[in-house]
Amino acid sequence: MAPVVRVRSVVLDCPDPRALADFYAAVLGGTPEPDEDGWVVLRVPGGPRLAFQRVEEFTPPEWPRGDRNAQQFHLDLNVGATWEEFDAAHERVLALGARLLDLEDREKKDFQVYADPAGHPFCLCRIEDGETP
Incomplete structure (x- = not known):
């Protein structure tokens, strides 16, 4: 069966999109790029596109x-x-x-x-x- 869609991005909410994109770029490779909506996008070589969006009152998950x-x-x-x-x-x-x-x-x-x-x-x-x- 053919897929209905393809994954475009995995998006992470955070208080500082550029800082978190820089962290993942150092871990996974790629160069963070701001986009027109104020997000920062990281195109991971050989992997998924990660996007980071600012959430003003971000509360991190508790593991x-x-x-x-x-x-x-x-x-x-x-x-x-x-x-x-x-x-x-x-x-x-x-x-x-x-x-x-x-x-x-x-x-x-x-x-x-x-x-x-x-x-x-x-x-x-x-x-x-x-x-x-």
């Missing part, structure tokens, strides 16, 4: 709460197959302003949960054997 202001979605980001690649990505995202949310033993799960500078959760995931990067 892992399931009641009010719960996480609405998160990004899973592949970092490679080795723990060395994982550790390097971990150090880089922390240096860029991410915050570790999940303190459980990563070796049991092959991923860890972080918050971006605006508070949106994302996971760094180690690629399993046979998984498509």
Whole structure:
């Protein structure tokens, strides 16, 4: 069956679109570009277009709460197959302003949960054997 539509963008609400776009550009690549509506758009090489829109009274999601202001979605980001690649990505995202949310033993799960500078959760995931990067 043919799809009805194609995804244009994943849009993240935030208090400072340029700052959050710069964070994700440093993590994923690409160059943030302001658009005509005041959003900042990041065209991720080989990935989806991310867009960032200002919300004046932004309240970040609370992970892992399931009641009010719960996480609405998160990004899973592949970092490679080795723990060395994982550790390097971990150090880089922390240096860029991410915050570790999940303190459980990563070796049991092959991923860890972080918050971006605006508070949106994302996971760094180690690629399993046979998984498509």
